[in-house]
Amino acid sequence: MSIEFDNNLPIYLQIMNHIKRQIVSGLLQPGDKIPSVRELAADLQINPNTIQRTFQELEREEVVETKRGLGRYVTSEESKIMAIKKEMAGELLHQFIHGMQELGFKNQDIVTIVKEAVAAESGKDRKEGHPDGRTSEG
Amino acid sequence: MSIEFDNNLPIYLQIMNHIKRQIVSGLLQPGDKIPSVRELAADLQINPNTIQRTFQELEREEVVETKRGLGRYVTSEESKIMAIKKEMAGELLHQFIHGMQELGFKNQDIVTIVKEAVAAESGKDRKEGHPDGRTSEG
DNA sequence: ATTAGTGTTATAGTTAGATAGTACACTAGA
DNA sequence: TCTAGTGTACTATCTAACTATAACACTAAT
Numbered sequence: 001m002s003i004e005f006d007n008n009l010p011i012y013l014q015i016m017n018h019i020k021r022q023i024v025s026g027l028l029q030p031g032d033k034i035p036s037v038r039e040l041a042a043d044l045q046i047n048p049n050t051i052q053r054t055f056q057e058l059e060r061e062e063v064v065e066t067k068r069g070l071g072r073y074v075t076s077e078e079s080k081i082m083a084i085k086k087e088m089a090g091e092l093l094h095q096f097i098h099g100m101q102e103l104g105f106k107n108q109d110i111v112t113i114v115k116e117a118v119a120a121e122s123g124k125d126r127k128e129g130h131p132d133g134r135t136s137e138g
Numbered sequence: 139m140s141i142e143f144d145n146n147l148p149i150y151l152q153i154m155n156h157i158k159r160q161i162v163s164g165l166l167q168p169g170d171k172i173p174s175v176r177e178l179a180a181d182l183q184i185n186p187n188t189i190q191r192t193f194q195e196l197e198r199e200e201v202v203e204t205k206r207g208l209g210r211y212v213t214s215e216e217s218k219i220m221a222i223k224k225e226m227a228g229e230l231l232h233q234f235i236h237g238m239q240e241l242g243f244k245n246q247d248i249v250t251i252v253k254e255a256v257a258a259e260s261g262k263d264r265k266e267g268h269p270d271g272r273t274s275e276g
Numbered sequence: 277a278t279t280a281g282t283g284t285t286a287t288a289g290t291t292a293g294a295t296a297g298t299a300c301a302c303t304a305g306a
Numbered sequence: 307t308c309t310a311g312t313g314t315a316c317t318a319t320c321t322a323a324c325t326a327t328a329a330c331a332c333t334a335a336t
Contacts, residue, residue, distance in 0.1 A: 007292095008147055008148060008151060009146055009147065010146060010322085010323060010324090011323080011324075012323080012324090013146060021240045021241060024241050024242060025240060025241055025242035026242060036281075036282060036283080037282080037283065037284090038281085038282085038283095039281095039282095046324085046325095047324060047325045047326070048325095048326095049285095049324075049325075049326090050323080050324060050325080052283080052284075052285095053323090053324095055283090056284095066283070067282090067283090067332095067333085068282075068283055068284085068331080068332055068333080069281080069282050069283065069331080069332035069333035069334080070281090070282060070283085070332085070333060070334085071281085071282060071283080072282090072283085085241055085242070088237075088241055089238060089241055089243070089251070092233070092234050092237045092238055092241075093234070093238075093251060093252070093255055095230070095233070095234070096230050096231070096233070096234035096252075097252070097255055097256070097259075099226075099230045100227065100230055102159045102163060103159060103162050103163055103223055103226055103227055103230075104162060104163035104164060104223070105227070107256040107259060107260060108256075110252065110256060111249075111252055111253055111256055113227070113231060114231070114234075114235070114248065114249055114252045115249055117231055117235055118235070118245040118246075118248060118249055121235075121245060122245060148292085148293060148294090149293080149294075150293080150294090174311075174312060174313080175312080175313065175314090176311085176312080176313095177311095177312095184294085184295090185294060185295045185296075186295095186296095187294075187295070187296085188293080188294060188295080190313080190314075190315095191293090191294095193313090204313070205302095205303085205312090205313090206301080206302055206303080206312075206313055206314085207301080207302035207303035207304080207311080207312050207313065208302085208303060208304080208311090208312065208313085209311085209312060209313080210312090210313085
């Protein structure tokens with residue numbers, strides 16, 4: 001694992017979000033064991049205390065469960081995971097739309113821009129053999 | 139003026155972005171005078187040193203120009219402003235799309251979600267008498 | 277009991293961001 | 307010249323985040 005850190009945001013928050021994304025996207029399944037404090041610390045070259053804080057916060061959010069002496073595991077409550085997914089998606093969405101509006105873009109502009117960005121990516125995908133012919137016309 | 143501060147991001151960066159958004163959106167025009175260090179500090183209840191740092195960074199980015207003893211002014215180079223707008227919009231867009239993809243959403247999902255969010259807002263606007271009949275149907 | 281791997285706690289030190297307070301330098305205008 | 311308003315600079319202090327290091331507690335396996 002490796003993360004591109006943004007100096008302007010606390011590391012423990014960035015690692016938290018990284019793990020939450022892995023869970024929400026299904027890369028980490030409910031009940032899966034997550035890395036130990038020391039293991040992840042060594043992996044990311046981060047101090048174990050910082051990882052410990054990360055995990056404590058994740059536990060406070062009920063995203064992971066701790067079995068002392070054994071390790072930490074992704075929560076088995078799928079409803080909790082869905083809730084987190086909705087929350088994270090909602091935050092991204094609001095941040096984007098509100099932000100674009102503040103920059104002076106109109107709602108219709110925003111839709112168009114997203115369509116175009118996605119179309120550009122689909123173009124890249126097609127070259128890699130992605131079976132989707134649509135181009136999301138403007 | 140008032141800003142909702144996010145504790146996880148340095149204040150000086152948040153104020154920077156706030157001002158850049160005002161410029162990019164046209165709320166502050168090229169050549170306009172921006173508040174003085176002490177004025178903005180009092181207004182936002184922030185230490186003058188922090189505002190000074192904010193302004194220094196804005197100047198480093200050539201967003202504002204300083205006339206010592208007189209005050210600070212929005213740059214007159216509209217091309218610079220357009221560049222900043224594109225940069226900020228591009229960042230928002232990337233953050234959003236990349237973030238949604240990491241959460242497990244497909245490109246087509248993302249477009250749909252944005253369309254729906256925008257449609258919901260248009261609905262609100264109509265009740266406030268906004269003269270735009272479109273509903274951005276899905 | 278011992279060992280290895282896990283979570284947990286604690287102390288000390290560094291750094292960046294923010295604050296508080298003071299002082300100095302420049303400009304326009306009375 | 308004097309004053310008010312501006313930018314600028316400096317020192318000191320505080321706090322959160324992070325690091326370095328060490329120690330302790332729990333669990334499973336031997």
